[in-house]
Amino acid sequence: MDEKNEMKKLWWGIAFGLLAIAAAVAAWFISGGTVDTQGLAILVALGILMIVLTVVKVHAGHHYFMGMALVGVVMVVAGLLGVISGTIPDEGGILITCGLIMAFVGGIWLARSEDKRIVDERSQKIGSYGTAYSWYITFMAVILFFWLDMLDLLKVQVSTILGSLLFLMIGSALFFQWYYNRRGDVY
Template sequence: MQRRQSYLLILGILFILAGIALPYTGIATESPASASLISAGIAMLIVTAVTAMRSRDEVPSDERTKKIGAYGITYSWLLTLVLILIFFWIDYLDLAVLGLQAVLGVLLFTMVLSARVFQWFLFRKGDV
């Protein structure tokens, strides 16, 4: 386990313990603050465990992986710009009523998922 992963593991455990102890201290008697800390701690533990298991077999980082990662994110950014342009024209021509939350949600998921898909495709291809 790398030093960064062990720090995240310790931080996740501290978040969980703070979330459990928070209602008993009297500082925050509401449960959302406690639940948020516990959820953040569990998320940190899960992410740390998954990255620790995945990083056993792969090279941490080299020029090729950085280049493929950068190109994947660049392609994702370009796809997101095209989607923003499509949303603009849909709104400008009054083809549909677009809610702000829906548009931002679609853009967020498009950015994240397309970046991973482009990186996965470029890694399978072997190079850019």
């Protein structure tokens, strides 16, 4: 039963990652190649990152984290070479950023001691609760941004709002997971 759940998680993560990549490709073809390529590069990078992180999380072996860190380093080098040569001026920064994130996360997991890598029921529950509370906070922020826009109290670009929501979501999930892990449990 446990292996069946692991495979289900793996396929859902891969499906969502492929969906993000397919959305970027579809947007490119629908626009006839005139759409903002930076946004598409972000979508493709997020899709690839989701696939890689899903595989790593489901099969959390030492070699997966090593591979993740190495893919991150390759992305950074490719982004730097692209920016230096001028072949990918806009997307190079995104490639470098995603590569740094992958190399950092893979390196952190590799640097952790064996006892901290163990995933048990308590750590899964803490992860679930931390993510749920993060979702609640992000949902409230979306409602707040909606009403600020509807009442013409805030004039910001959509990219600024999406970026702030992204950092709020990730930051609050990490905070709640750290907080509950430090407390020992969610109750």
